[in-house]
Amino acid sequence: MEPKEPFDRVVTQHGPTVLRVARAVVGASDADDVWSETFIAALRAYPDLPADANIEAWLVTIAHRKALDSIRSGRRRAIPLGELPETAGANPAEDHDLDLTAAVRALPDRQRHAVAYHYLAGLPYAEIAALLGSSEAAARRAAADGIRTLRRRYPDSPHDGPTTPAPVTTRSRT
Amino acid sequence: MTSFDLNSAYPLSEHDLATLHRRLTQEAADNDLLDVAYRTVDSPIGTLLIAATPRGLVRLAFATEGTDRVLQDLADRISPRVLAAPKRLDEAAQQLEDYFAGRRQHFDLPLDWQLSAGFRRIVLNDLATDIDYGHTATYRELATLAGSPNAVRAVGTACATNPIPVVVPCHRVVRSDGTIGGYRGGPDAKVALLALERAA
Numbered sequence: 001m002e003p004k005e006p007f008d009r010v011v012t013q014h015g016p017t018v019l020r021v022a023r024a025v026v027g028a029s030d031a032d033d034v035w036s037e038t039f040i041a042a043l044r045a046y047p048d049l050p051a052d053a054n055i056e057a058w059l060v061t062i063a064h065r066k067a068l069d070s071i072r073s074g075r076r077r078a079i080p081l082g083e084l085p086e087t088a089g090a091n092p093a094e095d096h097d098l099d100l101t102a103a104v105r106a107l108p109d110r111q112r113h114a115v116a117y118h119y120l121a122g123l124p125y126a127e128i129a130a131l132l133g134s135s136e137a138a139a140r141r142a143a144a145d146g147i148r149t150l151r152r153r154y155p156d157s158p159h160d161g162p163t164t165p166a167p168v169t170t171r172s173r174t
Numbered sequence: 175m176t177s178f179d180l181n182s183a184y185p186l187s188e189h190d191l192a193t194l195h196r197r198l199t200q201e202a203a204d205n206d207l208l209d210v211a212y213r214t215v216d217s218p219i220g221t222l223l224i225a226a227t228p229r230g231l232v233r234l235a236f237a238t239e240g241t242d243r244v245l246q247d248l249a250d251r252i253s254p255r256v257l258a259a260p261k262r263l264d265e266a267a268q269q270l271e272d273y274f275a276g277r278r279q280h281f282d283l284p285l286d287w288q289l290s291a292g293f294r295r296i297v298l299n300d301l302a303t304d305i306d307y308g309h310t311a312t313y314r315e316l317a318t319l320a321g322s323p324n325a326v327r328a329v330g331t332a333c334a335t336n337p338i339p340v341v342v343p344c345h346r347v348v349r350s351d352g353t354i355g356g357y358r359g360g361p362d363a364k365v366a367l368l369a370l371e372r373a374a
Contacts, residue, residue: 104183
């Protein structure tokens with residue numbers, strides 16, 4: 001049997017990415033719950049995961065399902081999702097990026113998911129397409145449309161531009 | 175393609191991640207998913223790693239063994255559901271602290287013997303109960319105690335592979351010629367433990 005690393009290392013290595021994805025997809029106030037539900041589900045299934053599986057893609061897949069659950073129950077509670085004021089402001093360190101995170105939250109679901117999974121988790125479009133149940137071309141288009149909107153709403157972003165690659169670029173981007 | 179660095183829009187604090195990790199550990203324990211919990215304990219013989227299953231203390235490792243290697247071994251041999259979880263190990267950590275301070279002579283902890291089997295397990299059980307604090311026995315004496323007086327070498331192997339040293343006191347087993355013999359934590363650690371017990 002291939003050795004499987006201790007789950008603690010999985011949490012340490014991928015916990016930050018999953019938290020960013022959760023914040024982007026469901027917002028800061030529900031992100032902790034989505035993160036926790038994702039890692040408990042992952043811990044439960046971990047012994048049966050093939051040893052050669054792409055752990056981060058697997059975690060993002062679980063996070064996506066948990067996020068959908070969260071969004072659905074949020075809608076049942078009738079909390080308006082598209083509203084711009086964001087709870088991320090609870091942390092003063094995030095204030096400077098409030099507009100950008102709010103702009104991400106305001107994207108249509110499909111674009112927001114595609115942007116988060118590609119630009120935060122580094123997932124290739126083929127895998128994002130499988131998650132969203134769309135074609136690869138559609139996933140790519142959703143991410144491109146989302147990014148275009150973000151650039152328009154947030155033109156002065158210091159993070160915008162070809163000189164600042166995201167730290168997750170080690171994975172090949174298709 | 176131009177990149178768009180979204181990561182920095184979501185700064186994460188160590189505090190947030192630590193809080194989430196604690197919550198995960200608690201929920202894992204509540205859901206019977208915490209197969210192996212571990213933490214570290216400072217001691218006069220270096221930082222010790224201790225690990226427990228729901229059944230009890232299963233492993234104590236010396237710094238020289240390497241945290242990553244020890245955790246990987248636990249993942250391979252017990253379960254990959256390994257999490258840092260200080261709470262389950264509070265009692266063990268406290269008893270170790272008391273032992274190193276000279277305030278405790280016997281450990282009173284549930285032990286999980288699953289990393290030790292057969293003759294080795296018999297030997298370690300004997301030495302856990304029959305060699306008192308501050309005393310020593312030779313490998314030959316321990317072999318006799320285990321009912322196999324000729325199995326001196328096997329006793330040596332049992333001690334060398336003791337998964338729960340210090341708590342299961344293989345440091346109290348020495349050679350017939352008066353030299354201290356080998357030790358999983360290195361000879362210096364063995365000398366230090368024997369000195370600690372003599373002084374108390």
